[in-house]
Amino acid sequence: MQKTSSIVIIGGGVMGCALAYQLARRGVKDIVVLEKEYLTSGATGRCGAGVRQQWATETNCLLAKESVRMFENMNEELGYSKDIEFKQKGYLLLAYTDAQWNQFKKNVKLQQSLGIPVEMVDPQGAKDIVPHLNIEGLIGATYCGTDGHANPFHVTYAYAEAARKLGVKIETYTEVIGFEVEKGKVKKVKTNKGDIYAPIVVNCAGAHSGEIAKMVGEEIPVYPERHQALVTEPVESMQDPMVISFHHHIYCQQVPHGSFVMGMGDPNEPTSFNQKSSWQFLEEVAQKVVNILPPLKDIRVVRQWAGLYDMSPDANPIIDELVRVKGFYTVAGFSGHGFMVAPITGVMVAQMILGEQTVLPVKPFGIDRFSRGEYLLEHSVV
């Protein structure tokens, strides 16, 4: 492995690979990406693969809207040899309580003001979009037709392939074990395969980013939280949009391949690195999905898995340089919606590191927002 670099990126998920590409595209040489297992082995490869713009905070709406624009042209822009499988068949968000419906009204006003093509529909309107939807108890729904799905593996490989063509070195099965800091500046990254000099380090380690920060003696408020998902056998195409119910903490979509992918957030899930599947999840998610989308009862589950959200206190990312360790950047805390905002985040972070004007403001994601009490609280998280 090389002994020197200009920038070391820690984490071979979608965020690390997108950032590596965006930096290389801007002419940075000697970039190294370190991944302790293989590309997409962490949260990226375990995510629900959805891409939505219907958020409750302006920051998330804008990140997602700009990312959708990038997903639309990604195969061409990156010259990818395969297909990222981006499909825009929409997201349907269900409201079952008045409080939820009132929140949705506010969200839609915000989203529309930002140019996101979202509409409010009554229960019958929701049924017109998803004919097999059980509308019992449903108050209304919001729908955005340009939301959709992309294949997280292929999006990551597309960025990695394009980055490699520009000279980026991606070292898999290489684990970071420590750092050397000199006079308040990061100097060297220590790995299980040797040391690399690096004046700039970017921590894109997802749920493990807190552990990485601890290696330079810093605490960042990012916590691992298990979320589970399952996939069914592929069946004929029958459901266009992703269906989400925050009331049931559930999401369910049919991916282009024909399988249904669904997942559930457990509000009582403890902070932990546990990413094992549980049988309780299978039963709970089955009960909920069969109630909301009854014909799915005849479709077979073939596999379940779990992954880790990198939760921050306000469910929004931290994008900032450490105050006490110059050159050490945190890009983590995406809280379950990192995949869908990774394209534009890669651009923003590259611009921030190079001291350029950023395409969207980075300041709201500063780590000091927590000490100032200026939380960017995002409610629309499953």
Added chain:
Amino acid sequence: MDKEIFVCRCEDITLAQIKELISQGHRTIDEIKRVSRAGMGPCQGRTCRMLIAQELAKAYGVNVEEVLMPSFRPPVKPIKLGLLAGGE
């Protein structure tokens, strides 16, 4: 010939495709699964897992038992969501 030999019958992945992925640098069954879907179908790799392991062993000059096995994920056999929903 390799183009006519199916390694993963659920997802229609041929021996030629597996060999190409190995030559592109994919080092484990897990990596091949993620990029190609081999092993993601209804049988969950029961047929292809060991065939891919053999190809990896040949390519890297190691014994088959040294090839890293992927995670074995539940349920072992496909189960209808309706059946799971009725569970007490």
